[in-house]
Amino acid sequence: MKFLLMIKQVPDTTMINVDENGNLIRTGVPSILDPYCEYALDMINRIKNNEDRIVAVTMGPLQAKEALLRCLELGADEAYLLSDKAFAGADTYATSRTLTAFVNKIAPDYDHIFCGKQAADGDTAQVPAELSRMLCIPQFYYVEGISRDLTGMTVIQNYGDEIRTCKLPHMSLISVSQGDLNRRLPSISMHLEAAKKEIQTLDRVSLGLGIFSVGLKGSKTKIVYSYSPKSEHKCTIIDGTDPSTAAKHILEGIK
Amino acid sequence: MSDCSTCSSGGSCGTNNENGLPPGMLQQYNLNQSTAEDNLVWIETSIIDDKLKVVDVSIELIGKLKNISDSRTIGIIIGDNDVKMLYDDIFAYGIDTLYHVKDKTLATYHPEAYADAIADVANRINPAVILIGGTSRGREVAPRVAAILATGLTADCTELSMNGRALLMTRPAFGGNIIATISCSNFPQMATVRPGTFPMPQPQIGRKGTVMYRQATNNDLKDIISSERKKVIESDISKAKILISLGKGIKKESIAVAERIAAKIGASVSCSRALVDKGWMPQNRQVGQSGRNVAPDVYIAFGISGSIQHKAGIGSAKKIIAVNTDPDAPIKDLCDEFILGNADQILAEMDKMLNS
Ligand SMILES: Cc1cc2nc3c(=O)[nH]c(=O)nc-3n(C[C@H](O)[C@H](O)[C@H](O)COP(=O)(O)OP(=O)(O)OC[C@H]3O[C@@H](n4cnc5c(N)ncnc54)[C@H](O)[C@@H]3O)c2cc1C
Numbered sequence: 001m002k003f004l005l006m007i008k009q010v011p012d013t014t015m016i017n018v019d020e021n022g023n024l025i026r027t028g029v030p031s032i033l034d035p036y037c038e039y040a041l042d043m044i045n046r047i048k049n050n051e052d053r054i055v056a057v058t059m060g061p062l063q064a065k066e067a068l069l070r071c072l073e074l075g076a077d078e079a080y081l082l083s084d085k086a087f088a089g090a091d092t093y094a095t096s097r098t099l100t101a102f103v104n105k106i107a108p109d110y111d112h113i114f115c116g117k118q119a120a121d122g123d124t125a126q127v128p129a130e131l132s133r134m135l136c137i138p139q140f141y142y143v144e145g146i147s148r149d150l151t152g153m154t155v156i157q158n159y160g161d162e163i164r165t166c167k168l169p170h171m172s173l174i175s176v177s178q179g180d181l182n183r184r185l186p187s188i189s190m191h192l193e194a195a196k197k198e199i200q201t202l203d204r205v206s207l208g209l210g211i212f213s214v215g216l217k218g219s220k221t222k223i224v225y226s227y228s229p230k231s232e233h234k235c236t237i238i239d240g241t242d243p244s245t246a247a248k249h250i251l252e253g254i255k
Numbered sequence: 256m257s258d259c260s261t262c263s264s265g266g267s268c269g270t271n272n273e274n275g276l277p278p279g280m281l282q283q284y285n286l287n288q289s290t291a292e293d294n295l296v297w298i299e300t301s302i303i304d305d306k307l308k309v310v311d312v313s314i315e316l317i318g319k320l321k322n323i324s325d326s327r328t329i330g331i332i333i334g335d336n337d338v339k340m341l342y343d344d345i346f347a348y349g350i351d352t353l354y355h356v357k358d359k360t361l362a363t364y365h366p367e368a369y370a371d372a373i374a375d376v377a378n379r380i381n382p383a384v385i386l387i388g389g390t391s392r393g394r395e396v397a398p399r400v401a402a403i404l405a406t407g408l409t410a411d412c413t414e415l416s417m418n419g420r421a422l423l424m425t426r427p428a429f430g431g432n433i434i435a436t437i438s439c440s441n442f443p444q445m446a447t448v449r450p451g452t453f454p455m456p457q458p459q460i461g462r463k464g465t466v467m468y469r470q471a472t473n474n475d476l477k478d479i480i481s482s483e484r485k486k487v488i489e490s491d492i493s494k495a496k497i498l499i500s501l502g503k504g505i506k507k508e509s510i511a512v513a514e515r516i517a518a519k520i521g522a523s524v525s526c527s528r529a530l531v532d533k534g535w536m537p538q539n540r541q542v543g544q545s546g547r548n549v550a551p552d553v554y555i556a557f558g559i560s561g562s563i564q565h566k567a568g569i570g571s572a573k574k575i576i577a578v579n580t581d582p583d584a585p586i587k588d589l590c591d592e593f594i595l596g597n598a599d600q601i602l603a604e605m606d607k608m609l610n611s
Contacts, residue, residue, distance in 0.1 A: 092398065093407055124410035126398035129366070133402035138367055138477060141395040154480060159391045160539075161301065161485055167478035219440075220407025226428060226435040235587055240578060240596020247604030250576060253592070254497055254520060254553050 001111040003044050005056045005076060006099060006131070007037040008116070009067035033067040036116025038074070039179025044114055045075045047148040053077045055107060059087055059098050065199050072194035073186035080106065084203040089216030096130035098214055101207040103135060111170060112153075117142065117177035125175070132173035140166060144178045291420065291442035294320045295382040297373055298332040298345055298353070299393060302484065307334075309341055311450060312388030317349045318456030319386075319448075323417045326383065327351045331376045333369055333471075335362040346464035348456055353464055354380075358471040363479065364392055370399035371473040377404055379469075382443045383420045389449040397447045407439040409446045411544055413567050422446065427544050427563045434563070451493045451548035492540055497522035498551045498572075500542060502565075503529035504558020504579065505598045510535060512602045513557070519609045525549065527559045543568035557598035561586025 009031045044054055056071035058064050059082040068079040082102055090098065103110065113132070118125035125141075132139035145156035146168075153168040158177065168174070186194070204214055212218055240246035296317055299310040313330075320328050330350040332338055338355060345353055356372040373396065377385060387397040389411055401408035413434075414425040422444040428435040439445070492498060499513045499522050510524070517524050526536040528543060542549050544564040550571035557578045559565060566589055569575060575590040578598045587593050594601070 091407060093401065093405075096402065124398075125394055126401070126408060126410060129370075129395060129398035130402040133370070133399045138475075139395070139399065141366070142391060161391075163483045163485060165480045165482075167480060169478070220401075220405075221409055221437050221439050223428075224423065224436045224438050226433050228433055235590050236592050237582075238592055238594045240594040240601060243596060243600035243604040244608075246578070246594050246596050246601045247608055249594070250555060250578075250601070251520075251605055251608060253574075253576065254522075254555075 001048075001052045002107070002109060003048065003052065003054045004103065004107055004110045004113045005037070005041055005044065005054055005071065006113065006115045006127070007041075007056055007058045007067055007071060008034045009058060009060055009064040010034045031063060031066065033070045034116050035179070036118060036176060037067075038070075038116075038183070040114040040116050040174070040176040041071060041074050041076065042179055042183040043143070043146055043174075043176050045184065047146055047153065048075075055080065055110075057082065057099065057102060057107075059083070059090070059095060061088075062201075068199050069194055070186075072197050072199075073190050074184070075190075077197075079197065079199045081199055081201045082203075082207065083201055084214070086204050086211055086217070087215045089219065090214060091219035091221045092124060092126040092130055093220045094214055094216075094218035096127050096134055097218060098207065098209065099127070099131050100134040101209050101213075102202070103131075105207055106202070112168070113137075113173045115173065115175045117175050128173055128175040135171075135173075137171050137173055138169060139173045139175065140168065141175045142177045143174050144176075146174070289381075289442050291381050291383040293327045293329050293380055293382045294324055294384040294386070295329050295331060295373075295377060295380065295443070296320065296350070297385075297387045297393065297396070298330045298341075298350070299388055299390060300332065300334060300338065300341065307337055307341065309344060310388060310390060311455060312390060312393070312448065314348045315450070315453040315455055316386045316388060316448060319415060319453040320384070321349045321456065323415060324384070326420075329354065329376075329380055329382065331356065331373055333358075333361050333372050335359050337362070342464075342466060344458070347458035347460055347462050349459070349462075351464050352467060354467050354469050356469045356471055360476055361471055363482075365476050366392070366395045366399060368471060368473040368476060370396050370403060372469070372471055373400045374403040375472050376469060377443055384417075384422050385443045385445045386415075387445070387447050389447040393447055397445060401445050404443060404445075406441040406443055406445055409437045409439070412446045412448050413452055413544070413570075415446060415448070427567050449544075449548060451550070492523050492525045492542065493547050493549050495523035495525075495549070495551050497553045498525045498542075498549055498555065499523070500525040500527070500554060500556045500559060501530060501536070501598075502527040502556065502559030503533075504560075505602070507535060509557070509599045509602050512599075512606045516602065516605050516609060527562075527565050556586055556590070557602060559586055560584050561589065 012030045012032045054076040056076040056079045115128040129139050140155050142157045143155045144158050147154050157164045298313045301310050330353045333356045354376045387393045409424040412424045412426050416423045424437045424446045499517050513524050525540045525542045528541050530536040531538050531541045544567040548568045552573045554572035555576045576592045577586045577590040578594045
């Protein structure tokens, strides 16, 4: 089987800071493979056999190669970076359209597509559904478990108030929402092996996409303005060096 | 010059455009503009305590649309005959026309078929706005609908307003302390909103509306082998009067302490995402943009720094008290009382006092 894995590189959100004007300080913030994508890759590794291939794909700037390298270390066989100046500023619609072009042009022979539930930075969880609709395939969200036997594959989805087990039709999209914290981490030999594999880069023209289909120009949503909220809220500062005085104060306040 | 058919003066008005309209009329009356008008809301249903009910967030969205827009509010509900008993309620909350996509097989939720049904109604009524509740199902269906309609979608909006037919969607932007207002260049403009972001409107008992039946267009259903309903043990933090909220600044042992205090004073315990990420607290207790919005009388934040995403969830709290060791923690901007002290020690003292 051929598994496509759509991944995203995100800034390590635990490391983001803002300057005194409330703007993001992104320089110096390390980028990492989105944790949910890592869970998705781990899930494929659990069901894959020796003939199967895993192809990792991402749209992003050249630095996103690092995230692809991480995928190669963790078991992906091939990696593609969709990178072009014109891709910048894409919303989820333009992103999905670019990924759709990749699938149709480069990997139409896939068996299943895996995604992470959401990117830790944007948190919209929209690309998996938009992509699956553009490819006209069924989507399976909130997947927490997968199994494979001779008759096919099944997934377990957790909707919060319902646990569903579904048969997976050939050519489905699986969006993974939970991972095993004890998953496999890359060893030195996997790391060396990965460094030998090539990451292929594709631009807008090689995907056959027009300039108005991608990036900011191909996006349907635009930021009109943004601001960092500053409140003029007056707050009383209370010395809490003595825990018992503070505790008493709180308990009296909520009576 | 050809004859002008739109006026009686036999072409003397000087029309020379292909539409046969007097010059300047297209611009004057904006005739080349889209005719998108109404607002469409997906009325999501769910089985709550063995009974089919409308999910609260759908009603909150109807209420919000009534406040910000003069256009009609149209609902779409998907399901079999039993959905009928919900009609009165739906009209009472402000829906004018309800499209009921009636199909036995769609009594069960299928994201693909549901998205097709919503898009089908949208194509028929040509709405300016489509709102969908940010539940687990809404967040799955909405982007699929957006892809069918080739339009944009803004997730988890914390505020919505209208400028004419243009919808302005506000949400915290990624990672940092930024709030962004987003617009969509196409009709329909789509947004999802988390439960509890907007208040429940008052029902107008006896209010009437029209029901239109639609056939489902998609028969391509998934093979669901089993479906098990989970009782969601709602400690329901969105309804609590007092919330003791815990963040990364506390020790793990303090969770049990906070639970004990909460039980004594009739409070609930909530948390920041940091504790959910650590696996110390369940996701349904998380407050904030990707968790719940809460509106307690008192919100007490222990060891929570006050990231923009966290603050997005506590705007409706009447009183906010924060306990933090950092005098510059950003939560200070939002709180009424800021106690500069050690959260674990203060929690322990509160526990002691309540036990004595
Ligand atoms: C897309 C996206 C969505 C998100 N959604 C949410 C969301 O819904 N809800 C949410 O909460 N977060 C959300 N986050 C995460 C958010 O950005 C923060 O990382 C998170 O809120 C931080 O949690 P915290 O305040 O508990 O931890 P920290 O920011 O680490 O703060 C800990 C605080 O504890 C204080 N402290 C330390 N020791 C003590 C002590 N002994 N006594 C008292 N105080 C002490 C510190 O001074 C500090 O202020 C989201 C992030 C992203 C990118």
